[in-house]
Amino acid sequence: MFCATILTVTRRGGDTMLNNLKLRIKKDLEELLGKQFNAELSIIVEEPKKAELGDLSIPVFSVVKQLRKPLPQIVEIVKETLNQIPDSGYFAKIDSVSGFINITLNRAMFAKLVVEDFNESEDYGTSDIGAGKTVCIDYSSPNIAKPFSIGHLRSTIIGHSLGNILEKCGYKVVRINHLGDFGTPFAKTIYAYLHWGNEEVVKQNSVEELVKLYVEFNEKAKQDKSLDEEARKIFSELEQGNEIYVKLWEYIREESLKDYMKVYDLLGVRFDSYNGEAFYNDKMQRIVDELKEKKLLVKDQGAMIVDLGDDIPPALIQKSDGSTLYITRDLAALFYRKNNYHFDEMLYVVGNEQKLHFTQLKRVIEKMGYDFAEDIHHINFGLVLQDGKKMSTRKGKIVKLEDVLDEASGMSLDYINEKNPGLEDKEQIAESIGVSAVVFNDLKNYRTNDFEFNLEEMVNFTGQTGPYLQYTSVRIQSILDSADSNETTLNYDLFEGEHYFEILKNISQYVDTIIKTKQEYAPSILAKYLLKLASLFNSFYAKERVLVEDEIERNTKLHLLKMTKDILNDGMRLLGMQVILKM
């Protein structure tokens, strides 16, 4: 009877069953107790810290306070009331310990619900919170003519992963690589190429050579201040459509993109649009005009600015020489996206250091009188550190992401040669492990924090790492491969066992975890969840033999394993990791 209700609610709300149960208990208790005492009460239903205490827990201190009755009396009243609610059929036991009422569920009954829900669901973990909504994500967005460094890693994988997670929640996702293919730095490269560049050499090794030229420019500019002036002039002319510069621009952009695609292929990252800053070159005047019309633009020290109030600095829209700035192009991009993709949310996966820029961007939109400022989210993230310092260079050289990925793959291969030398497709698998290790190492850390990039730790591939997840999945796969798959009935009583139930409970929380991950735009939430699930399985594996004689027991275990593996694989996919079958 209740199964039906719960399953319906699950489909509709996208919550896990355990969470649903919590919410219902909360609501029912508040209603019944409220009626009884004519008071508005807020009941907390949580999970006890220690599993031995029970499956659900209700601290009653606040009730004691509000109703001004002795604690033991309140405990009795709440217990009594708990027995009256419709869900009480799920309770196997209700205890109380020093102000906490602990409920132990009828685990077999609960397990049946979870298993049935899993079986009936086509893609477990999906929800409809994003149905009919579109989200644009601006991520990766490297600056052209520079190597794809470790610094671009975070934006790329956080953005990619969030895209996957949003799709899982039913959103339509538009992935945008807002290439930094414009601006003064770019003009510097053009100047250097024209003056000191060698066409043949650049053709051979384009990006590397272009970077050399850019560096050379900056070194010479230190001596000769007029060079910066020259670059600004070139940029201004490029903006006006100077043919030579435009042609050069196209060439450099093409070559750089080719280089980046190698990394994107390695990571499995794809975009719907590669429209970079330059794309908006002819779309900015409209913005400037509109700002003028709305009397928001003022001249200040020769530049055109929008005043944003006392708490933040004004936004610089136009330089003294009339050329545009970063925010001008971002405004143009924003309106273009709003008009073409009709987004419900616009996410910018960009580092912490640009916080002010996005605050200004939102404020300008508000000042212009648009209501979608609140749909703009800066998905900020911290630095990648090495030995506590920003990891952009190593021995003075920029750390290329490709090199890091190669290094990780190489280490994986060493490990395979040591552990499983006979493995087929070793190189391919080593690459999957290495790349995924780097990806996971990033995503397991909470976004906004800086994190330590520790190659040493990745050499070990042990503990809270990508390979740990892959290994767990592979282990399960291996068992499933060697088992006959004609499933019969399951013995739900087995789920009374702690190590069974813990896994099952986690499985039931998958949807919730994904939704929370979306709400906080924090893939680390999903990453930590997967580690927990993998860890629970590995403990189970050490304790229980799966392929036992008893058919029903065997099938029950196999089914638990299959659910676990499906979630691990799906979760890894959402994070942008690669799922492998053997290692």
Added chain:
RNA sequence: GACCCGGUAGCUCAGCAGGAUAGAGCUGCGGCUUCCUAAGCCGUCGGUCGGGGGUUCGAAUCCCUUCCGGGUCGCCA
């Protein structure tokens, strides 16, 4: 100087819409393989939750203050 972010075990990090004895991984130490992949599992050592006040029955979590580290603050992106 102003604003923002961080400070939890030797190291890397969870926990922070207040709740039970503060958790993981790594490292160290000690165990586990006649049996489904030991990249695993189990045990153990290790903490004034930066310091000091306050609110509360109860604070790592909320408020104030202070110290330390990082970021940002008009013609870069």
